[in-house]
Amino acid sequence: MFMDDKKPGASTTSTPPPTSTPPPASTQPASTPASAVRIKNPLISRRRFLQGAVAASVVLAAASVGASGQILGPLIPSSSTSEEIIDWTTLDNRYKDVKGKAGEFQPINYSEFFYYPYDSSVSPYYKNVIARLPDPLVNPNPSYSSDPILKHVVAFNVTCVHLRCLVNPGYAGNPGSGEFRLQCPCHGSQYRLTDGVPVAGPAYDLGLNPLPEVQLSVDANGKISAVGTLIGEPGIGRTQ
Secondary structure: OOOOOOOOOOOOOOOOOOOOOOOOOOOOOOOOOHHHOOOOOOOOOHHHHHHHHHHHHHHHHHHOEOOOOOEOOOOOOOOOOEEEEEEHHHHHHHHHHHOOOHHHHOHHHHEEEEEOOOOOOOOHHHEEEEEEOOOOOOOOOHHHOOOOOHHHEEEEEOEOOOOOOEOEEEEEOOOOOOEEEEEOOOOOOEEEOOOOOEEEHHHHHOOOOOOOEOOEEEOOOOEEEEEOOOEOEOOOEOOO
């Protein structure tokens, strides 16, 4: 008797293959990266910052205008219009102490430095010097020709008009055959002591201006003062 080989039959209740349909999209919005989140007014918005900066600049600009209407009025002190420098007796005695000696050819011995019309806190370029002119030299400024004191003194701003070093009273040449001058220690410019006109060095070679002049007055007690404004500008010189 033959026995049939029994093969498994196809199942009539097979499980359907899994579906490949993607799940429905979420209705919740995707989260935004923290770096892209716009933070409103964490401390102050850019617009408000700019508004504040502009307002502050307006206030500062208004505050910088002095009563005279000049910009930076409160920041730069007012210039002096008169300042006592030295009395004539002191200056003249300094000269007499060295007259006829080697010290006569060092006019810094009978000179006095001072600041005018601003002090050194404003600028070092407002430094000036007054000197007693050695005999027989006299001040060529006609305003002083008849004054028994001022015709013997000169006063100049000491800012060299070449490159703004500060000049000093000195002497050029051999004693007795040279000239009293204001000399620049930086590049060798030299100015006549009597009138501040360039006579040697770069200031002369370039045809630059004479040193600014300080206007002077003297009272009944012989006290010499700087008055008015400088004739010329420090570092630029005098053009009149």
